[in-house]
Amino acid sequence: MVSGIKVVMAQINVTVGDIPGNTERVLEATREAVDRHGADLVVFPELAITGYPPEDLLLRPSIVPRVEEALERLRAEAPPATLVLGSPWSVEGDLYNAAVVIQPGTEHPPACKQHLPNYHVFDEARYFQPGQGTAIFELHGIRTAITVCEDLWYEGPIADAAAGGAQLLININASPYHLDKHGDREALLEKRSREHSLPIVYVNLVGGQDELVFDGGSMAFDGQGEKVVQAPQFEAGLYPLEVLGEGEICRPVRQAPGETLSQEAAAYRALVLGLQDYIGKNGFPSVVLGLSGGIDSALTLAVAVDALGADRVTAVMMPFRYTSSMSLEDAEALAANLGVRYQVTPIEATYDAFMETLSASFGDRPVDTTEENLQARIRGTLLMSLSNKFGGLVLTTGNKSELAVGYSTLYGDMAGGFSVIKDVPKTLVYRLSRWRNRNGEVIPQRIIERAPSAELAPDQKDEDSLPPYEILDQILERYVEQDQSAETIIAAGFDREAVMHAVRLVDINEYKRQQSPVGTRITRRGFGKDRRYPITNRWKPGI
Template structure:
């Protein structure tokens, strides 16, 4: 008769730096897995004890004793279940990204991550030394191999485990979300499982940390590379699978959760990003300017879905160029979603500023300065409300605008978190339609009308920018795929338009450096994964 090894997959939401709190969470999951699911093993995610990514917290001298204290506590308090957990740990003065096995009160095995990513949002070589050899441990007669996140994207660690007779691979992850990531993970896992001839249990963390969103979506694949189980996306979960030692058969104890489609996954990522940024930083609520336009409407809907309407305050700040339909739609959406709504005219503020600036502007023609002043009046109001109430100001600029600088420093860019920072304008519309397919959240007229900043009479975005469909495609090629201007033109785009767009991207780096952070949902956002110099002689055709 073969033994059955039951593995519980702990897909949890950790707070970076909260080592005692994260340890509490791991212990609670272990008790539940042991007592309610009769699990033999609890598998947690990469760097679960510290949360991921800890960044320069890893350089603090006090980190090492805190990690050791957490490991001692886990050894002392865990009985009746084996724990596999991730943490940073020093060995002979070198810091490693580790996975450890705690069994019967002892740390019986450790593995150091071999493949340290140092691209896009990852900086692991800044902190960690790479391990050089995989290893296995035995439990209930089963040879189990460990790997950590990036390891599974390369063949060498798996080949080492195969050579050591691994029958089952446990893979600890802190894998950030971008649209389409689940399919990529599944493809890689299937390939590695077939190479090793062993099933892989892949556990990912859930939650958001600053601009990174972790979608969960833990996976199990068979030795043949077939999907056996998929956990929920964008929620915590504790799921179990049974592995038959000797036969290699692996089977889940609960049904798989479906993969969300493109719009659903992006929308839930944004909701998660807002919720965790607000909750983990202990903001009581959020406030945003609700203009009657598509960007602020989608931002408001996301905020309500993340926090509830009672924690979302919206302010309409009309001016002489604000269309009556904008006021009507803003008020209508506020009622639709149950948000607290107020209207504050910026006319008196603007007129006072212009009066005070009259001597400095004497003899100068009106230009975008007057338009930007309107945006800055609105920024002053929102920041005053934030200062008085403690509310976090959500800005509403989308990726298309952020890319080309179609925004006002210290105006509509003034705030603490930009929900749509990595969302192209064309996708904003798709998200609006997706959200309305669930329940009414955004007035249809907001979706249908041409976009406008309403900073001048009859103004529309397309007066200053190319068609958004073309703009977003050019930006994708230039920003996310590193095409040169010449290569983009070769794709069939107008040369003058391309040269203008890439020039705008390049010269507005200084603006983006001063913009709030926001959730990353594409393969390259304007944040930690795109670091260009502000002062540069680079030319867009190169």
Template structure:
């Protein structure tokens, strides 16, 4: 006996239920033509995931419930379908999976484990379902796992005890470094515990700060990998399963190779940026080119994600800007094939400085002088953005955002920050990786000392530790959530750790005003890490930790 199950790894847009229905119908028809017996989609694919407070909207709930009926009608005379959506019972809402067949909703299963940490807050919206029972389809007992349910042993163990013959995990699992391996390890554990084959389906696409990477896979009863789908692109796999009396076993399919971490991060950034631009109706992006590595990498990502014709760059030199920076910015833009305009800001700086002198007690400080430059540049970029309907792409990185080495309403401006969750050392690694596939970033940009060029002779390391050291300390403080003494015990200077920690906490108010950006780590700035701005846990000497490029 054998069956064919189609695993559909696709992108769905949060809130655009009509478009999602059309996508489901189109992909379902492909499965019909391929003579699949069952078509499996990802978690909450009808509504898109995560719908957040849309779930609290009664009209949205009603639309989702109506869409469920439309999906059910698709199965009249065709294969069965497993889809994900919300289910409402009076004032109670569930995250659920539905078995659709013969034109009707044949069965429903609610998600049991609701994630409520990091970027997830499902308990705000959903009620946990009871421990699930297997769903009967064609005489086969399907054990369904709704995303988080796969990460716990109890659900699959209960399903096995209740007679499940096959595990199917429907997911909306966002990317972060190391997550694809972690998913497969969790799935392997469930297979080893139950002796059941497991089909894992994940969605793809960018949704605000989250990027869903796909990477769906199939495990045999011995936890062997039978199939693995592409990452960061839509894909489909038709899994043939046979049962010769010993249980259901998948036949070998296509196994896509795993990618290295750096390439995974680069692709996540590309997909996150592309979908943010397209789904929010922008015609392309505009980016300020400085001749430095951050703007060069951001421009490369934008060009790769959207095409060079949809990327516009602007070089805005001041009297402080070096000739090398102008040359490097122009060289990078030409290598990428993107438009670059030059708009000197000398006159604006003079006018702004003259206005400030009337209210300053004495000459304009280096700090104010430097910040005036970045705010003038932001104004120019915002004007172009507004006129041309271009997304203003912020180029700041995680190291700068962590310690407040940024200027509010200046270099912090933007609609989206593609490098927001990448430390400076990661930026260098990404740039080097990209150049291996075509040298689009001039070598001098990779080799020269990083500088904001806000005053004569400035480099980042005038006020910050070397980035390799800074990023190592920040990783311990942010991702690992260690205290100062714990980090110092690992061999770092106590005074250095204290200073970095102070900078980190003082900059909280700045990070709250930063644009959204692609999440690639386990602890991005945003919903992963929620520190209060007004915080008396550690007394900060605010004046002592200020530095150029970090204005109030």
């Protein structure tokens, strides 16, 4: 006898702390899943009720009654389908990260997350107790087990589910994006489904939350390790599939495969979604940024327009005596291509006024980086003033390579509310700019081809004081993301002087990074929650 269930993967975008709003979103999605798709089972992401990660909101004494009220509302108002959704769950004062089952007329114990990640951006052991045991319920004759996110990465929970007679595994997630993360998940799901002959439905959160961005990409695999369903990345929506059961055999019905994004496409969409949700969820009406004629501000402007629309973006060119005519021309062309509000505000007179004020203090000391930093700080002050007057959030335009080595100015080009390409290495900035131009030139080709320069001094080039970015980014990836020592990097064939110079710059500029604005994380280890180093320390990088 063949039985079956219609499953809807509810890949939704929720807001941390908005428990009533998130609950309403779950109800709306459930109604649509039932009315439009005839859903028997609707599966929502991890901690869908609170949003992820709720962090120290979980320590507020009112969190548990608010969550319990939300769950009661779902039990009372949800249409007749079974729901699996993520929520905190309190038992005798202990809090668990749970997958709650809401099934009309039946009470089921939740599946509580057994393996609590406490690395990189995760702090779950700070808030939750580890769960025990396997949760299995039956729906239309199919025995269904539930696990929560990290539990899939360990052998025990899925082995217990298989041993307990499960025919289908549901895994709910709030899995943040980083480069190539989707491929890592696919490889894991293939392995787990094949080794236990157990179909898996994997549902992931979508949306931006501070520095994290969740890419969705929900999937289903059959018991032979074949992907049979793929939801889009970076798009909220309801994605149905049918699961058939005949005796002890259970199989999801294959659908047309979804699109697999290139690395550049995924990274760019992550930046767009991260900015879009940061602006939208925090209620900023618009953004403003400094446009220099260089590639970093060009990519930042393109992302901002794609995230918010040209009518919500203002670009300001603030030329000085070292600003080339090429920069002026290219900045104007880019602004015109993207259709944003554009203004030119020279800083020469402001700079001269500052220097006049400082002349008695400076005396006859020679010109150095002080004067370069003053230019950046004037620009930062002007942008912040425009932000205060008109309400738009200032976007900073520095990339990960610059932030790593301190090639940025505190209270200057680092002044702002959100750093769009904070976690984008310089070489990836070029790749993303070329990708953005794939259907026609938006970023002028001259911006992409010219040698990078801050234009804070005559004939200045980045490589005057840094290794070529093709080399620097490889060193930084090894040192920052892979935690390799300087000697290990040198042994891999990199020039000793270049390595020691780069890692020294990384180490001495921690104080700058900890004062930088939040920005979307897209690499395996960004500057922020991922990498927590003391500012004051005497660690030697060579070992």
